[in-house]
Amino acid sequence: MSTADISISQDGIPLKQKLAKTTALQRRRALLLTMPLVLFLLVSFVVPIGQMLFNSVHNDKVSAVVPNFADAILQWDGVGLPPEETFEIFVKDMIQAKKVREVGRTVGNLATRVNYEMPGSRSLFTSTARKAKKIKEGPYKEALIKLNKKWGNPQIWLTLQRAARDITPAFYVAALDLKYAEDGSIERADELYQIYLNNFMKTLWLSALITFICILLAYPVAYLLSVLPLRQSNLLMIMVLLPFWTSLLVRTTAWIAILQTEGIINDMLVFLGFISDDGRIQMIYNQTGTIIAMVHILLPFMILPLYSVMKTIPPSYMRAALSMGAKPLYAYRKVYFPQTLPGLAAGTLLVFILAIGYYITPALVGGEDGLLISNLIAYHIQKSLNWSLGAALGTILLVVVLLLYWLYNKLIGIDKLRFG
Amino acid sequence: MNKLINKTLIATAISAAVAASSVQAGEITVVSWGGAYTKSQVEAYHKPWMAQTGNTVVSEDYSGGLAEIKAQVEAGNVTWNLVDVELSDAVRGCDEGILEVIDPSILPAGADGTPAADDFLPGTVHECAVGNIVWSTVFAYDGSKTQGVGGIADFFNLDKFPGKRGLRKGPKPNLEMALMADGVAPADVYEVLSTDAGIDRAFAKLDSIKDSVVWWEAGAQPPQLLADGEVVMTTAYNGRIFNAVAAEGKPFEINWDGQVWDLDLWVIPKGASNMEDTLDFIKFSTGTQALADQASWISYGPVRKSSAPLVSSYHNQPDLDMAPHMPTAPANFANALQNDFEFWADNQDQLNERFNAWLSK
Numbered sequence: 001m002s003t004a005d006i007s008i009s010q011d012g013i014p015l016k017q018k019l020a021k022t023t024a025l026q027r028r029r030a031l032l033l034t035m036p037l038v039l040f041l042l043v044s045f046v047v048p049i050g051q052m053l054f055n056s057v058h059n060d061k062v063s064a065v066v067p068n069f070a071d072a073i074l075q076w077d078g079v080g081l082p083p084e085e086t087f088e089i090f091v092k093d094m095i096q097a098k099k100v101r102e103v104g105r106t107v108g109n110l111a112t113r114v115n116y117e118m119p120g121s122r123s124l125f126t127s128t129a130r131k132a133k134k135i136k137e138g139p140y141k142e143a144l145i146k147l148n149k150k151w152g153n154p155q156i157w158l159t160l161q162r163a164a165r166d167i168t169p170a171f172y173v174a175a176l177d178l179k180y181a182e183d184g185s186i187e188r189a190d191e192l193y194q195i196y197l198n199n200f201m202k203t204l205w206l207s208a209l210i211t212f213i214c215i216l217l218a219y220p221v222a223y224l225l226s227v228l229p230l231r232q233s234n235l236l237m238i239m240v241l242l243p244f245w246t247s248l249l250v251r252t253t254a255w256i257a258i259l260q261t262e263g264i265i266n267d268m269l270v271f272l273g274f275i276s277d278d279g280r281i282q283m284i285y286n287q288t289g290t291i292i293a294m295v296h297i298l299l300p301f302m303i304l305p306l307y308s309v310m311k312t313i314p315p316s317y318m319r320a321a322l323s324m325g326a327k328p329l330y331a332y333r334k335v336y337f338p339q340t341l342p343g344l345a346a347g348t349l350l351v352f353i354l355a356i357g358y359y360i361t362p363a364l365v366g367g368e369d370g371l372l373i374s375n376l377i378a379y380h381i382q383k384s385l386n387w388s389l390g391a392a393l394g395t396i397l398l399v400v401v402l403l404l405y406w407l408y409n410k411l412i413g414i415d416k417l418r419f420g
Numbered sequence: 421m422n423k424l425i426n427k428t429l430i431a432t433a434i435s436a437a438v439a440a441s442s443v444q445a446g447e448i449t450v451v452s453w454g455g456a457y458t459k460s461q462v463e464a465y466h467k468p469w470m471a472q473t474g475n476t477v478v479s480e481d482y483s484g485g486l487a488e489i490k491a492q493v494e495a496g497n498v499t500w501n502l503v504d505v506e507l508s509d510a511v512r513g514c515d516e517g518i519l520e521v522i523d524p525s526i527l528p529a530g531a532d533g534t535p536a537a538d539d540f541l542p543g544t545v546h547e548c549a550v551g552n553i554v555w556s557t558v559f560a561y562d563g564s565k566t567q568g569v570g571g572i573a574d575f576f577n578l579d580k581f582p583g584k585r586g587l588r589k590g591p592k593p594n595l596e597m598a599l600m601a602d603g604v605a606p607a608d609v610y611e612v613l614s615t616d617a618g619i620d621r622a623f624a625k626l627d628s629i630k631d632s633v634v635w636w637e638a639g640a641q642p643p644q645l646l647a648d649g650e651v652v653m654t655t656a657y658n659g660r661i662f663n664a665v666a667a668e669g670k671p672f673e674i675n676w677d678g679q680v681w682d683l684d685l686w687v688i689p690k691g692a693s694n695m696e697d698t699l700d701f702i703k704f705s706t707g708t709q710a711l712a713d714q715a716s717w718i719s720y721g722p723v724r725k726s727s728a729p730l731v732s733s734y735h736n737q738p739d740l741d742m743a744p745h746m747p748t749a750p751a752n753f754a755n756a757l758q759n760d761f762e763f764w765a766d767n768q769d770q771l772n773e774r775f776n777a778w779l780s781k
Contacts, residue, residue: 073644084741100517101517101690102517103493103494103516103517103518103690104494104516104517105517106515106516106517107515108512108514108515108516108517109516109517111515112512112516115766115769116769119766119767119769120614120765120767121766121769122765123762123765123766126515126765185478190735190777192623192774192777193770193773193777194777195773195777195780197774199780262648267599325429368635368779368780369780376776379776381487382485382487383487383772384486384772385486385490386769394583413559
């Protein structure tokens with residue numbers, strides 16, 4: 001009896017074991033099929049994001065340009081001015097650095113780095129580098145201060161000491177509208193220079209608003225799509241999908257043509273006499289333009305998940321509820337709406353997360369007050385060339401999105417989402 | 421089937437090799453600001469140089485700044501040979517090591533025999549850059565619609581001249597112009613701007629017209645804004661306005677009060693290929709004749725003294741004398757300010773930040 005319990009295959013290995021072996025092999029083969037994607041994600045996603053995280057806290061311009069000085073200044077106790085030996089090392093390092101023309105290793109790079117934290121100090125470094133070779137002997141402290149009296153200001157040395165550390169929170173300090181006070185503590189930046197926190201709040205608020213408008217517009221359309229006979233619903237579906245297949249740039253520029261002050265809507269309103277020719281409405285190159293264009297572009301991402309969920313809800317449920325005496329609104333609220341929630345949740349998440357990182361549409365139609373945080377990130381990557389600050393802002397954006405995702409998961413549950 | 425694939429592969433490889441080798445010694449890519457300005461360079465520099473040497477110049481447009489140069493140099497994939505930049509960018513790029521050092525001794529003497537060192541205006545030849553023109557930011561308006569404009573103060577006077585204003589999107593040189601409109605003498609502008617109170621004062625002046633401002637970014641925009649009637653007055657690069665008047669017959673007028681002048685210079689991104697031809701192009705294009713020729717296409721002043729006497733009239737209008745339209749003409753230069761590249765190198769990060777914060781409020 002007992003031997004019959006274990007099935008043995010022909011080559012004498014227990015069947016269970018053999019089966020496990022074959023399925024494991026198959027699973028491994030299947031896993032192999034995913035390797036191209038895993039590799040692709042690793043190269044195009046994980047590595048760049050890792051690099052961004054690294055860049056946001058790492059800036060070695062001081063230790064790379066004046067290495068000996070960087071070591072020396074870190075030993076300083078921060079009281080008064082650094083000792084004479086540190087000055088000597090600094091002068092010698094600067095003379096050496098002046099000869100370097102290698103990208104990322106020049107005095108200009110050092111000057112730019114320090115200037116981020118101490119605006120107006122850039123030329124102090126570049127001009128000192130030009131003249132430093134005239135200082136042939138000590139006392140170096142006096143000679144340097146004679147060259148430029150700004151070197152007698154302890155602030156510049158404290159800033160250099162902070163910047164001499166390769167790993168620095170300085171870019172997060174800047175990205176959060178904070179700054180270093182004279183005693184090295186962190187305080188809020190002057191209100192006139194605050195820009196990022198407000199913009200983060202604005203980005204969140206606009207994304208939420210855009211998502212909400214998308215829900216309002218998409219829900220009835222998705223419902224109509226799901227209940228219309230096939231012929232009509234196909235036609236309607238094409239009208240939803242056609243813009244979806246059109247290039248983003250084409251759609252954005254189309255909105256410019258429609259909404260600008262000399263555009264179609266204003267022309268029509270003037271023609272119909274609703275507004276005077278001087279009173280044309282500014283609908284684009286501001287927040288309104290950003291909202292309108294982004295709602296239009298993101299709408300399909302709300303309609304499609306909603307539609308795919310609504311399509312699976314049997315109409316008999318509603319009929320049953322109505323036949324049992326429920327008022328239409330009550331039946332809708334109790335029977336229909338809860339069943340659409342997975343689609344609604346998926347659409348909301350999709351639209352909101354897409355909106356929060358949107359870049360090209362606000363750049364084209366946002367004017368001055370319709371710009372989102374990604375436009376500021378692009379500004380630091382493309383214009384101001386402060387890549388570390390851009391990386392810090394990008395990292396904060398990433399953390400905010402992850403936090404929201406976590407919150408969303410807590411409230412609704414990611415496993416309940418249905419994208420189709 | 422395999423053979424067919426092999427043949428296709430070989431054919432592709434060959435055509436790729438041919439394409440690669442077509443970027444040969446005789447071709448350089450010259451990058452500039454586009455529009456009427458690039459056209460003046462094409463006519464005065466590129467065409468004669470190509471005719472003389474048989475080389476090819478590929479012309480590309482950009483809208484200023486060091487970002488693209490930096491990106492190319494850091495990626496080790498430099499496709500530009502020569503770029504036309506503002507002085508502050510030339511200095512900063514040189515400091516940061518992303519530009520090639522240019523030996524000034526290669527520059528030829530002027531046509532009248534003056535050595536290059538004396539022929540170039542002071543400050544126009546830099547460690548990494550060779551100047552070509554003097555240009556200026558001025559303000560302009562449509563003379564057929566607006567009359568009786570006094571000076572820069574009127575640009576900020578919405579009561580006297582109601583309507584929209586065009587300004588370059590950025591703090592430079594709006595802060596300078598705002599201070600001059602507020603009564604600061606050109607010589608004191610940067611001294612005032614280097615104090616917090618001075619910056620506040622400039623922003624307060626800008627604040628007084630902020631709601632009426634249309635911001636522009638590319639040099640070709642301001643003449644268009646004026647032509648479309650989008651703005652009543654706008655700041656602009658003087659050559660663009662001149663060109664709209666001379667070439668398109670637009671009734672625009674330039675007011676030279678409070679002009680802020682600057683230089684454009686040639687720089688070579690570090691690691692650019694074909695240095696030999698690029699340097700030859702620099703020598704040619706900053707020669708006495710080429711600079712004088714360019715001035716017959718656009719009203720930017722040559723940086724060589726020896727070019728000045730050769731500047732005559734607009735290229736196709738012999739009775740349109742160019743001299744009075746130059747930023748440096750004595751009548752235009754009375755209340756002029758030179759852009760202080762060092763001030764901007766020191767303060768642009770901070771002022772950009774404040775400007776952006778101010779703009780989004």
